[in-house]
Amino acid sequence: MHQNLHTFSCTARRDDDLWVVECDQHPHVRTRGRLLAQATRRQRHVLAAAVGVPVANLTVDVLPLLPDVVRDHIARAWKLRETAAWANREAAAARRAAVSALAAEGLSLRDIGTILGVSHQRAHQLLNQPAGMSGR
Numbered sequence: 001m002h003q004n005l006h007t008f009s010c011t012a013r014r015d016d017d018l019w020v021v022e023c024d025q026h027p028h029v030r031t032r033g034r035l036l037a038q039a040t041r042r043q044r045h046v047l048a049a050a051v052g053v054p055v056a057n058l059t060v061d062v063l064p065l066l067p068d069v070v071r072d073h074i075a076r077a078w079k080l081r082e083t084a085a086w087a088n089r090e091a092a093a094a095r096r097a098a099v100s101a102l103a104a105e106g107l108s109l110r111d112i113g114t115i116l117g118v119s120h121q122r123a124h125q126l127l128n129q130p131a132g133m134s135g136r
């Protein structure tokens with residue numbers, strides 16, 4: 001049985017030592033808290049009471065207002081994480097290709113492991129690992 005869910009967007013801003021969370025759809029509904037998570041929880045409860053729905057049927061999406069420099073750092077960090085994940089996948093594929101090429105040359109798993117700086121057991125895993133699987 002699917003409950004009728006209500007989603008509201010809210011904006012959070014700093015006011016001295018507190019976070020103030022205000023509902024974009026109902027600007028009169030606002031809460032304060034020392035921590036953003038605390039203010040968000042309170043906002044969810046106050047908003048549920050204000051619109052007359054159970055808290056369980058309500059979600060609150062909070063967008064904190066942050067300085068441009070902070071938003072830029074956060075965006076850069078996410079982009080770098082994506083790049084790192086891609087680089088790790090590419091490195092794993094290249095290592096599997098190297099293991100396959102070395103095995104095709106007739107090298108032992110012990111020699112392959114030594115060349116790649118891994119154990120012979122890991123070389124065996126890489127040799128037998130499907131291309132879609134990620135390595136350690």
